[in-house]
Amino acid sequence: MHIDITGVRYTPDALTKKYVMKKIGSLDRYVSRHARKTASAEVKLKEVNRAYGNKYECDVIMHVPDATLTAKDSTVNMLAAVDIVEEKLRAQLKKYHDERTNHRGHHGIVSRFKDRLRRSSMG
Numbered sequence: 001m002h003i004d005i006t007g008v009r010y011t012p013d014a015l016t017k018k019y020v021m022k023k024i025g026s027l028d029r030y031v032s033r034h035a036r037k038t039a040s041a042e043v044k045l046k047e048v049n050r051a052y053g054n055k056y057e058c059d060v061i062m063h064v065p066d067a068t069l070t071a072k073d074s075t076v077n078m079l080a081a082v083d084i085v086e087e088k089l090r091a092q093l094k095k096y097h098d099e100r101t102n103h104r105g106h107h108g109i110v111s112r113f114k115d116r117l118r119r120s121s122m123g
Contacts, residue, residue: 001028002040010047010056012078019079020045023086024060030093032100035065045078058085067096 003024005017012020024041031039039062046057057074058081071088075081 001025001031001036003043004041005043005045008044008046009050010045010078012045016045016078020082023082024062024089027062027086027089027093030090030097031064032097039064048074056081058082060085060089062089062093064093064096066100069093069096 001024003021005012005020020043024043027041028036028039041060041062044057044059046059047054048057049055053076055074055076056078057072058078059072060070062069062071069089069092071085071092073081073084073088075084
């Protein structure tokens with residue numbers, strides 16, 4: 001997954017960029033394999049409310065096939081904001097994955113074979 005990290009009134013250091021890549025990059029496991037090639041994320045790290053103490057905001061827009069997911073949070077620690085946004089996106093991606101997964105349940109090929117096998121052994 002391609003991840004674009006930008007800073008607004010904030011210059012992210014190498015450690016912060018690596019942390020964001022690790023956290024947001026790990027979310028690709030909730031996207032199907034064929035969709036990972038086209039999935040991308042835009043991460044904006046901002047420093048806000050300077051007059052009243054430093055506050056950091058993390059805003060992520062994730063583009064996946066047929067959907068755009070967004071999450072945003074602000075806190076006094078940039079890495080904590082990234083963690084919270086990651087959890088929000090994880091929940092959205094699980095829902096996205098569940099909606100698009102072909103749930104076969106008892107109608108799958110293996111289940112139908114087992115049903116036929118059971119019926120033939122009974123009679």
